[in-house]
Amino acid sequence: xxxxxxxxxxxxxxxxxxxxxxxxxxxxxxxxxxxxxxxxxxxxxxxxxxxxxxxxxxxxxxxxxxxxxxxxxxxxxxxxxxxxxxxxxxxxxxxxxxxxxxxxxxxxxxxxxxxxxxxxxxxxxxxxxxxxxxxxxxxxxxxxxxxxxxxxxxxxxxxxxxxxxxxxxxxxxxxxxxxxxxxxxxxxxxxxxxxxxxxxxxxxxxxxxxxxxxxxxxxxxxxxxxxxxxxxxxxxxxxxxxxxxxxxxxxxxxxxxxxxxxxxxxxxxxxxxxxxxxxxxxxxxxxx
Numbered sequence: 001x002x003x004x005x006x007x008x009x010x011x012x013x014x015x016x017x018x019x020x021x022x023x024x025x026x027x028x029x030x031x032x033x034x035x036x037x038x039x040x041x042x043x044x045x046x047x048x049x050x051x052x053x054x055x056x057x058x059x060x061x062x063x064x065x066x067x068x069x070x071x072x073x074x075x076x077x078x079x080x081x082x083x084x085x086x087x088x089x090x091x092x093x094x095x096x097x098x099x100x101x102x103x104x105x106x107x108x109x110x111x112x113x114x115x116x117x118x119x120x121x122x123x124x125x126x127x128x129x130x131x132x133x134x135x136x137x138x139x140x141x142x143x144x145x146x147x148x149x150x151x152x153x154x155x156x157x158x159x160x161x162x163x164x165x166x167x168x169x170x171x172x173x174x175x176x177x178x179x180x181x182x183x184x185x186x187x188x189x190x191x192x193x194x195x196x197x198x199x200x201x202x203x204x205x206x207x208x209x210x211x212x213x214x215x216x217x218x219x220x221x222x223x224x225x226x227x228x229x230x231x232x233x234x235x236x237x238x239x240x241x242x243x244x245x246x247x248x249x250x251x252x253x254x255x256x257x258x259x260x261x262x263x264x265x266x267x268x269x270x271x272x273x274x275x276x277x278x279x280x281x282x283x284x285x286x287x288x
Contacts, residue, residue, distance in 0.1 A: 019052070111146070128165065132148045
């Protein structure tokens with residue numbers, strides 16, 4: 001209401017006035033400074049649930065002599081069940097617009113816009129922004145994506161890095177919403193631990209994701225290093241799918257439908273590599 005009063009060039013103290021008194025003053029301001037106002041109430045759920053008369057009065061502004069007002073309510077849920085019948089009638093049945101959750105491309109664009117404002121030019125690549133968008137896409141939550149971006153920037157600063165890298169994103173995501181624990185690792189099979197170790201080692205060198213064929217090559221080299229028998233292509237893919245089912249890796253399909261990109265965003269791969277090497281008995285230095 002204070003913002004509305006300022007819009008018609010009326011000023012009141014922040015406290016001490018009831019809603020009806022403020023509306024009376026607003027009406028006087030409208031008469032002195034007539035104009036059409038567009039009022040947008042964000043996060044309107046809490047306001048509507050309070051059963052305030054404000055929404056009704058603003059939606060019927062001409063009838064209650066508050067001037068010409070177009071009212072927009074923004075909320076994450078359908079407000080109609082919580083509106084009184086008169087207010088519901090004011091909006092009508094067709095005056096609703098449902099917005100889909102942000103998709104990955106939209107989240108990447110939002111992150112790019114914020115990064116342009118907040119970071120030095122060239123300090124964060126589009127691939128890193130896409131990595132963050134991929135993490136936030138299941139919920140379509142731009143706030144979560146921005147929190148990860150901020151956390152990754154702080155992690156980069158703490159590490160003395162001149163740019164935000166994929167590993168900084170994993171560190172930020174792991175601190176905000178940890179989903180991988182040592183207990184969970186204990187429940188994995190030797191095959192799963194091996195594939196996860198090959199992935200973590202590869203991501204240390206390659207960034208946010210790795211081609212599935214390159215991962216299989218790295219895994220074959222790991223098995224040779226461990227003195228373990230080779231793994232068939234079928235067993236490798238089945239193991240990879242099991243890790244995806246458990247939420248430990250993400251697979252993205254290529255145009256032919258075969259998974260061609262593998263990523264792991266849950267924890268820093270440097271930390272995960274150490275854990276897995278210890279669990280597989282490979283923490284000792286390699287022989288020359």
